[in-house]
Amino acid sequence: MSVDAATVRRIAHLARIAVSEDEVPHLQGELNAMLAFVEQLSEVNVEGVEPMTSVTPMQMKKRQDVVNDGDIADDIVANAPATEGHFFLVPKVVE
Amino acid sequence: MTDLTSLTLAEARKGLADKTFTSLELTDAHLSAIEAARVLNAFVMETPDQARAMAREADAKIAKDDAGPLAGIPLGIKDLFATKGVRTTACSKILGNFVPTYESTVTSQLWRDGAVMLGKLNNDEFAMGSANETSCFGPVGNPWRREGSNTTLVPGGSSGGSASAVAALLCMGATATDTGGSIRQPAAFTATVGIKPTYGRCSRWGIVAFASSLDQAGPIARSVRDAAMLLRSMAGHDPKDTTSVDIAVPNYEAAIGKSVKGMKIGIPREYRLDGMPAEIDRLWSEGRAWLEAAGAETVEVSLPHTKYALPAYYIVAPAEASSNLARYDGVRYGLREQGKTITELYENTRAEGFGAEVRRRVMIGTYVLSAGYYDAYYLRAQKVRTLIKKDFEDCFAGGVDAILTPATPSAAFGIGEKGGADPVEMYLNDIFTVTVNMAGLPGIAVPAGKDAQGLPLGLQLIGRPFEEETLFSLGEVIEQAAGRFTPARWW
Numbered sequence: 001m002s003v004d005a006a007t008v009r010r011i012a013h014l015a016r017i018a019v020s021e022d023e024v025p026h027l028q029g030e031l032n033a034m035l036a037f038v039e040q041l042s043e044v045n046v047e048g049v050e051p052m053t054s055v056t057p058m059q060m061k062k063r064q065d066v067v068n069d070g071d072i073a074d075d076i077v078a079n080a081p082a083t084e085g086h087f088f089l090v091p092k093v094v095e
Numbered sequence: 096m097t098d099l100t101s102l103t104l105a106e107a108r109k110g111l112a113d114k115t116f117t118s119l120e121l122t123d124a125h126l127s128a129i130e131a132a133r134v135l136n137a138f139v140m141e142t143p144d145q146a147r148a149m150a151r152e153a154d155a156k157i158a159k160d161d162a163g164p165l166a167g168i169p170l171g172i173k174d175l176f177a178t179k180g181v182r183t184t185a186c187s188k189i190l191g192n193f194v195p196t197y198e199s200t201v202t203s204q205l206w207r208d209g210a211v212m213l214g215k216l217n218n219d220e221f222a223m224g225s226a227n228e229t230s231c232f233g234p235v236g237n238p239w240r241r242e243g244s245n246t247t248l249v250p251g252g253s254s255g256g257s258a259s260a261v262a263a264l265l266c267m268g269a270t271a272t273d274t275g276g277s278i279r280q281p282a283a284f285t286a287t288v289g290i291k292p293t294y295g296r297c298s299r300w301g302i303v304a305f306a307s308s309l310d311q312a313g314p315i316a317r318s319v320r321d322a323a324m325l326l327r328s329m330a331g332h333d334p335k336d337t338t339s340v341d342i343a344v345p346n347y348e349a350a351i352g353k354s355v356k357g358m359k360i361g362i363p364r365e366y367r368l369d370g371m372p373a374e375i376d377r378l379w380s381e382g383r384a385w386l387e388a389a390g391a392e393t394v395e396v397s398l399p400h401t402k403y404a405l406p407a408y409y410i411v412a413p414a415e416a417s418s419n420l421a422r423y424d425g426v427r428y429g430l431r432e433q434g435k436t437i438t439e440l441y442e443n444t445r446a447e448g449f450g451a452e453v454r455r456r457v458m459i460g461t462y463v464l465s466a467g468y469y470d471a472y473y474l475r476a477q478k479v480r481t482l483i484k485k486d487f488e489d490c491f492a493g494g495v496d497a498i499l500t501p502a503t504p505s506a507a508f509g510i511g512e513k514g515g516a517d518p519v520e521m522y523l524n525d526i527f528t529v530t531v532n533m534a535g536l537p538g539i540a541v542p543a544g545k546d547a548q549g550l551p552l553g554l555q556l557i558g559r560p561f562e563e564e565t566l567f568s569l570g571e572v573i574e575q576a577a578g579r580f581t582p583a584r585w586w
Binding site for chain 2: 001003007008011012013014015016017018019027031034035037038039040041042044046049050051053058060061063072076079080081082088090091093
């Protein structure tokens with residue numbers, strides 16, 4: 001399989017990465033090189049094979065459903081580019 | 096006094112215990128070495144004040160005979176580990192000036208045991224690379240050069256800063272991480288020892304995530320024994336990482352020097368590639384002979400799905416990366432580029448903050464997870480992964496204790512020499528290491544010799560899950576036979 005220019009633009013938007021028109025051909029070439037490389041997986045017989053979900057045969061541990069952390073609002077906003085009090089600032093989302 | 100930077104970690108520990116020198120002297124010697132080696136670009140942040148404060152604290156504890164197993168030992172930390180109050184960037188512009196308010200579990204255990212932090216080490220951006228060329232701080236130089244050449248070579252990646260700093264005697268050991276070979280490949284390129292432990296052995300908490308089902312932390316060190324000492328402190332159960340295993344951490348150092356007599360070592364025929372340099376093949380045979388001389392038995396084995404590991408990796412790892420890196424949105428931390436709408440803000444921030452390799456991998460990951468392509472790519476790759484793991488399980492079920500392979504298909508190459516036209520050319524560096532991540536197994540790279548141009552080459556040993564001790568015992572046999580290698584100083 002290979003991707004066309006429209007698909008490159010669509011993937012970029014899904015990934016929320018701005019891509020300019022002159023970057024598209026270059027990206028298309030690189031993505032198609034990767035897709036050509038992974039194409040060889042289609043020759044493997046995977047009939048009846050379970051997809052891997054965990055490399056270690058262990059039960060996922062569950063945490064106790066209790067509050068054991070919190071009251072660190074200062075820490076959480078400490079690295080934010082724009083804040084007001086303990087809120088993150090973003091451009092207007094709802095009209 | 097001999098130059099303190101030339102000691103191994105084990106020798107330094109003895110010198111500190113015997114009061115031959117202090118941690119402050121040892122730390123200062125390394126800080127001076129770092130300053131004189133800035134041309135290597137191994138450190139992206141030096142923390143001399145913190146290092147001296149930690150060294151003084153260690154000296155006080157050593158004086159009271161209250162010292163931890165790594166008391167006073169100066170280390171470098173890959174910039175992928177969150178360090179409280181010290182800038183942590185994953186060498187990406189998108190993290191900007193991020194200063195964690197918390198400490199990664201692995202580094203907190205090193206400080207618990209008395210180690211001293213010298214600073215943060217360069218790596219490929221978000222650990223995506225095999226040459227340390229994708230870092231926003233620029234490439235790292237390998238302390239090794241070809242004989243008679245002034246060309247600066249890459250140290251490998253993604254833990255290029257860690258490998259370069261350890262090889263150039265700037266720190267006594269370093270933390271590193273390995274998703275497809277990022278500990279073992281740079282170790283092989285710099286004649287250092289690097290071990291990627293079994294998935295789940297070290298906590299991933301506080302390490303910048305790349306591909307969560309593959310990422311593992313481990314040390315890069317000057318000797319097999321040093322690596323064993325470091326891993327003992329780094330490993331252990333952590334309730335904050337649900338994939339961290341609750342198995343006691345053995346005293347890995349006790350495995351050093353243990354007899355390997357009667358061990359069965361698998362030599363996988365699929366690792367003999369067409370066009371592989373003759374000197375890599377020769378080194379592999381030499382390694383086999385060394386292990387046999389120590390009483391181990393070697394047998395040909397088959398891992399039939401080996402050739403599919405790298406293509407499956409380049410679906411699974413980018414898919415997980417595209418999910419993990421969704422958090423870099425320009426809102427909660429790091430870089431923000433303005434936009435008229437929230438979507439524009441995200442898109443502009445991520446276009447500006449991510450480098451070319453990261454953008455490419457996030458996009459391929461987004462594609463293979465997108466509606467209509469998930470089954471054809473992602474699901475198929477995870478099934479192939481099951482088959483890769485089963486190859487190893489069958490091999491171990493046949494009584495094989497460990498598998499011996501070359502660590503890399505070539506020695507170090509020049510900056511800018513590979514991957515310019517086709518990204519896959521660079522990816523092929525990890526052809527011998529990536530299988531181990533796909534199966535969650537432990538793997539160690541040990542220096543084993545040099546090529547015709549005088550560059551180091553390494554061998555890899557792959558073990559059963561949680562049998563790192565076997566790898567240390569076998570690795571020591573190779574180190575004893577091959578010797579240790581130090582680059583001639585040119586910087």
